[in-house]
Amino acid sequence: MTLKPPSWPAAPADIPDADPVSDRLTGDTTTDGTTTDGGPAGGSPARADRGGSDAPAGRPGQQAAGPGPAPVPSRPDRSDPGLPELRASGLRLAYDNTVIVDDLDLVVPAGRISVIVGANACGKSTLLRALARLLRPRAGAVHLDGRSIHAMPTRQVARQLGILPQSPVAPSGLTVVDLVGRGRSPHQTWWRQWSTADEQAVTEALRATAMLELADRPVDELSGGQRQRAWIAMAVAQGTPVLLLDEPTTFLDLAHQIDVLDLVVDLNRREKRTVVMVLHDLNQACRYADHVIAMRAGRIVTQGPPAEVVTAELVEEVFGLRCQVVTDPVSGTPLVIPMGRHHSPRPAAALKS
Ligand SMILES: Nc1ncnc2c1ncn2[C@@H]1O[C@H](COP(=O)(O)OP(=O)(O)OP(=O)(O)O)[C@@H](O)[C@H]1O
Numbered sequence: 001m002t003l004k005p006p007s008w009p010a011a012p013a014d015i016p017d018a019d020p021v022s023d024r025l026t027g028d029t030t031t032d033g034t035t036t037d038g039g040p041a042g043g044s045p046a047r048a049d050r051g052g053s054d055a056p057a058g059r060p061g062q063q064a065a066g067p068g069p070a071p072v073p074s075r076p077d078r079s080d081p082g083l084p085e086l087r088a089s090g091l092r093l094a095y096d097n098t099v100i101v102d103d104l105d106l107v108v109p110a111g112r113i114s115v116i117v118g119a120n121a122c123g124k125s126t127l128l129r130a131l132a133r134l135l136r137p138r139a140g141a142v143h144l145d146g147r148s149i150h151a152m153p154t155r156q157v158a159r160q161l162g163i164l165p166q167s168p169v170a171p172s173g174l175t176v177v178d179l180v181g182r183g184r185s186p187h188q189t190w191w192r193q194w195s196t197a198d199e200q201a202v203t204e205a206l207r208a209t210a211m212l213e214l215a216d217r218p219v220d221e222l223s224g225g226q227r228q229r230a231w232i233a234m235a236v237a238q239g240t241p242v243l244l245l246d247e248p249t250t251f252l253d254l255a256h257q258i259d260v261l262d263l264v265v266d267l268n269r270r271e272k273r274t275v276v277m278v279l280h281d282l283n284q285a286c287r288y289a290d291h292v293i294a295m296r297a298g299r300i301v302t303q304g305p306p307a308e309v310v311t312a313e314l315v316e317e318v319f320g321l322r323c324q325v326v327t328d329p330v331s332g333t334p335l336v337i338p339m340g341r342h343h344s345p346r347p348a349a350a351l352k353s
Pocket residue numbers: 095100118119120121122123124125126127166
């Protein structure tokens with residue numbers, strides 16, 4: 001592996017908008033919207049949250065899956081004080097004339113792992129992109145530590161917020177190590193170029209994602225799963241206190257999915273990074289989230305600790321899917337078992353371990 005200074009402009013603001021890699025770091029890819037960067041629209045009431053933190057861990061709709069550990073309560077569903085707070089107020093997000101998200105309020109628990117779940121096209125990526133400043137709200141605002149992210153200098157945002165978009169595209173021929181090194185560009189200035197700290201961050205990110213051996217390979221010659229891990233390494237190397245990951249486990253085999261999710265937990269627990277990720281696997285969401293945010297048609301239906309909010313009723317409401325929710329025998333978190341048209345409930349089946 002050849003670690004070297006990246007061959008792109010050091011400051012994200014210097015990178016032309018057409019470069020998709022810099023877009024995912026810094027850019028505002030949507031220009032058709034107006035914004036109210038001056039502050040939140042204000043006055044919009046918080047969404048009904050059916051998952052109050054006082055709700056009991058054992059709840060209607062969840063059965064025991066046979067012998068196993070007692071349900072493990074989620075970590076407290078509140079922010080760590082002193083960490084950067086990410087908050088959306090009165091958000092309206094649209095593409096051209098189509099409003100996708102309207103009047104959305106969200107406070108991301110700082111220092112926690114939040115997972116957004118919801119059906120295809122309900123607006124998860126749209127919300128995540130707005131939180132990352134990749135999409136300009138038509139109304140409302142996103143605040144990081146009380147400051148509108150649209151009013152903050154680009155470099156400052158990129159030092160605080162890292163995002164893995166849903167379908168990132170690397171420039172042709174870019175090697176893995178160069179891609180991951182690009183994650184360090186927000187930390188560089190004209191007086192402090194590529195440093196030992198950057199080199200260490202890149203090496204560590206490559207190691208954590210098992211990409212060291214592939215470091216010199218062009219990204220566009222990798223398998224889907226390898227490519228996904230290269231992008232995750234880039235987001236990790238960026239070293240931001242807030243990490244936004246849109247379907248980080250896409251393309252990964254089951255073992256690598258668990259590796260990546262465990263890595264996310266490591267980053268959260270060791271470095272207190274705030275994580276917001278979109279996951280489609282509800283059972284992984286329940287295992288790895290401190291806080292689940294369930295979306296439907298551009299709205300937050302409910303949010304809270306998985307043990308309190310993930311029920312058969314919620315799955316039916318959000319996905320239109322009948323299921324049973326039992327207790328995961330390994331983690332003690334909710335385990336969603338879908339029914340489908342060809343399988344009807346057999347009580348005995350759920351009890352076999
Ligand atoms: N760039 C775009 N231009 C126009 N419409 C868009 C654009 N991106 C997304 N949309 C539309 O916005 C809606 C929400 O899309 P979004 O990508 O946020 O969904 P999602 O919840 O992330 O879905 P998925 O689970 O399939 O990733 C969809 O109807 C989609 O077609």
